Amino acid sequence: MDPQVGPYLNSRALCSPLGAARLGQLATGCAVIALVTHSAGYSGSQGVFCMAAWCFCFAMSVVVFFLDATRLYSCLPVSWDNLTVTCAALATLMCVTASVVYPVFFVQSECPYAGCEVRNFRIAVTVCSILATVAYGAEVALCRARPGQAVVGYMATVSGLLKVVQGFVACIIFGALANGSEFSRYAATIYCVAVYAFCFALTAVLVIMTMCGRTRAVRCMPFDRFVVVCTLLEVLLYLSASVVWPVFCFDPKYGSPSRRSSCPWGKCPWDSKIVVTVFSFVNFGLYVADLIYSQRLRFISSHVPSSSRVAP
Known part of the structure; x- marks a missing residue:
């Protein structure tokens, strides 16, 4: 040997x-x-x-x-x-x-x-x-990558970890939508569901790309710039959904501003709408924080062997 x-x-x-x-x-x-x-x-x-x-x-x-x-x-x-x-x-x-x-x-x-x-x-x-x-x-x-430390992997940065949290929060939103949220009543609420699904898919694609090491470049731009572009798009989409969803769910013209006393706990559409509203704002805040942090990120993992680790 x-x-x-x-x-x-x-x-x-x-x-x-x-x-x-x-x-x-x-x-x-x-x-x-x-x-x-x-x-x-x-x-x-x-x-x-x-x-x-x-x-x-x-x-x-x-x-x-x-x-x-x-x-x-x-x-x-x-x-x-x-x-x-x-x-x-x-x-x-x-x-x-x-x-x-x-x-x-x-x-x-x-x-x-x-x-x-x-x-x-x-x-x-x-x-x-x-x-x-x-x-x-x-x-x-x-x-996790420390400030001033060379970025060995994108997912070790704050931006990468926020991507995981964003996907997890989106799964909570999907669970509430499936629990009798009545999202199909209006075209506007269907649009919100499409926004949630698109942003989740885009986040999942970014995570999968990093885990597969496909981070050298995306078409005509480096990966870190591609992340910023995608995050900005997600911020704008979540901003629109965070405004449209509560209007069409809780405005008296379209929905119910208060919970009915006869509505059963655990199976009430109003409860599901509240959950979607709250976590829509949570995810919007996460995407904004991600966008702010991504501006300072300079991703260099494409030059670092995958077997190397971030020093604890």
């Missing part, structure tokens, strides 16, 4: 702050799934969402850790740095959502009919889910 080759396994996957964060993800994810399946339990759409989020994040962590430890990521046609920080940011958002949803719907101050043991298990699930959120957030913090 060539002595210059070195060990087959990547020792940094274990003996580094990043490796410790990923081991924490594996430990807390395994604990959550074991506790839920053992005694804590889950039911309904809220429980299914939480369990799906935990299983997805755990499976993703297993794959990332295995590929990093064995160095097999070098065989993949992807930008490893961009892929891992994107996965960590997405897992952070999913775990923090599950950490809020699960205790709200499944943890009660008094003991349920099944006894206090079930309640205690559900409290333990919540604690482990919060710890998993911290572990994923730690990976994002360790990989």
